Amino acid sequence: MAVEDSREDVWAIVGKQRIAMLTTEEEGRLVSRPMSCLARPEENRIYFVTRLDAKVGEIGGSAPVNLGFSDTHKNTYLSLSGTASTSQDREKLRELWSPHVEAWLPEGPDGDDVALISVEPEDAKLWDSTSSALVYAAKVLKANITQTPPDGGKVEQVDMSGSGRAS
Numbered sequence: 001m002a003v004e005d006s007r008e009d010v011w012a013i014v015g016k017q018r019i020a021m022l023t024t025e026e027e028g029r030l031v032s033r034p035m036s037c038l039a040r041p042e043e044n045r046i047y048f049v050t051r052l053d054a055k056v057g058e059i060g061g062s063a064p065v066n067l068g069f070s071d072t073h074k075n076t077y078l079s080l081s082g083t084a085s086t087s088q089d090r091e092k093l094r095e096l097w098s099p100h101v102e103a104w105l106p107e108g109p110d111g112d113d114v115a116l117i118s119v120e121p122e123d124a125k126l127w128d129s130t131s132s133a134l135v136y137a138a139k140v141l142k143a144n145i146t147q148t149p150p151d152g153g154k155v156e157q158v159d160m161s162g163s164g165r166a167s
Contacts, residue, residue: 006158010124011041013069013078021068022048022117024058024084031058032068035117036104038096044160046082048117049093049101049109056115059084065119075129080160082121089116121160 014020014037023032033055038047046067050056059065062085069078093109093116105114 006126007160009128010078010080010121010126010158010160011039013071013076013126014039014046014067014080015041017069017071020046020048020080022055023066023068024055024063026058036100037067044120046080046119046121047092047096048119049096049105050115050117051105052088052113052115056086056117059086059117061085067119067121075127077127078124080119080121080124082119082123082160084117084119087116087118088114092116124158124160126158 018036019034020037021032022035023030025031035048035050038049040047062083065082065084067078067080067082069080070076090110093114096116097109102108105111107114
């Protein structure tokens with residue numbers, strides 16, 4: 001598989017998943033929270049519109065973060081590492097604004113505590129078993145009978161910031 005195809009696979013998953021688990025560091029501990037994301041592959045960015053609160057403080061001007069995505073129906077999972085930054089870029093907030101965002105932030109993109117988290121992806125790890133629940137159950141049953149672990153599908157490390165795929 002070509003490197004560009006791998007990156008496209010990652011962006012396809014991010015684009016289809018509305019919710020990511022955003023992991024930040026809080027007082028020396030890792031903390032994850034579900035966040036609605038807006039993928040912009042042409043910018044190599046994933047955006048989160050949020051409030052000025054603890055998670056924005058944890059990121060500060062810039063911080064490493066992890067985003068977790070899962071599609072249990074298709075048995076695809078993605079862990080994406082990158083660097084997050086925060087701002088109150090009103091122009092970008094207006095560009096990204098939608099009825100879904102408005103539901104959570106009724107004060108609009110110019111609200112005093114409305115903020116933007118921007119994540120620049122660096123590396124991704126993609127698990128893709130592309131099996132239905134029935135096929136997966138059959139694999140587990142066979143593994144139990146043969147005492148041999150089932151084929152979990154492919155696991156791929158993808159360099160999202162450079163031009164190559166990590167090993």
